[in-house]
Structure formats: C-alpha cells, structure tokens
Amino acid sequence: MDESLFQTTSTDNLRFLLLLTGPDMDLVEEQLQHLGVSHIGYGVMPKHYPLMEKALFDTLQDTLEDRLTPKVKESWNTVYTFMSVTMMQGAFASLKAEVASSKRQ
Numbered sequence: 077m078d079e080s081l082f083q084t085t086s087t088d089n090l091r092f093l094l095l096l097t098g099p100d101m102d103l104v105e106e107q108l109q110h111l112g113v114s115h116i117g118y119g120v121m122p123k124h125y126p127l128m129e130k131a132l133f134d135t136l137q138d139t140l141e142d143r144l145t146p147k148v149k150e151s152w153n154t155v156y157t158f159m160s161v162t163m164m165q166g167a168f169a170s171l172k173a174e175v176a177s178s179k180r181q
C-alpha cells in the first residue's frame with residue numbers, strides 16, 4: 077500500500093475518499109444503510125460496533141505487524157468509522173420509520 081496516498085487527519089482522509097469515489101459514494105452510503113438494517117435482524121446493537129472495531133484492529137495488528145504504521149491505522153480508522161456510522165444511521169432511520177408507522181395504525 078502506498079502510504080503517501082493517505083493524509084494525516086480523518087477529515088483529510090474522508091475528503092480524499094470522497095474525491096476518489098465521487099458520485100459512487102451515494103450508492104456506497106445506501107448499501108451501508110441497508111447493511112445496517114440487516115444487522116438489526118442479526119441482533120447487532122450500537123454497543124457491538126466498537127467491539128468489532130477492536131477485533132478488526134487486533135487482526136490488522138497480527139497480520140500487518142510493523143506495516144501497521146500510524147498512517148495506515150488512521151486510514152483504517154477512517155474507513156471503519158465511516159462504515160459503522162453509516163450502518164447505524166440506516167438502522168436508526170429504519171427503526172424510526174417503523175415506530176412512526178406503528179403510531180399511525
């Protein structure tokens with residue numbers, strides 16, 4: 077992996093990610109929101125996302141060893157944060173819609 081591709085802060089990383097993906101990001105967001113909804117069905121709650129993050133970083137550490145530099149770690153952190161927040165947004169929006177429709181009945 078070419079580390080020079082990655083910037084130093086999460087905001088810079090996100091800007092770079094948006095630049096690379098362009099309009100495709102809307103589709104990525106939509107898919108992740110759906111994935112968040114399917115995770116409700118698997119019994120996944122918000123408190124589980126940090127546990128998954130720890131498992132991911134432990135695995136990255138075991139696999140990459142000294143190649144898991146601070147920049148690479150920060151980049152993975154940006155990706156995981158973006159994915160998990162978007163999944164939780166999708167899950168929350170779906171629960172909100174479900175509650176609103178049950179109130180109408």
Ligand code: HEM
Pocket residue numbers: 111114115118120124125126127128156159160163
């Ligand atoms: C960024 C975070 C995550 C991503 C990208 C992700 C991705 C996926 C994907 C692609 C699937 C395949 C099924 C589907 O498409 O619905 C899946 C299934 C599943 N995930 Fe996640 N997941 C994430 C977080 C979590 C967390 C936090 C948990 C709970 C600790 C979890 C538990 C599960 C379970 C139980 C299944 C079903 C497995 C099965 O039925 O074989 N996931 N996940």
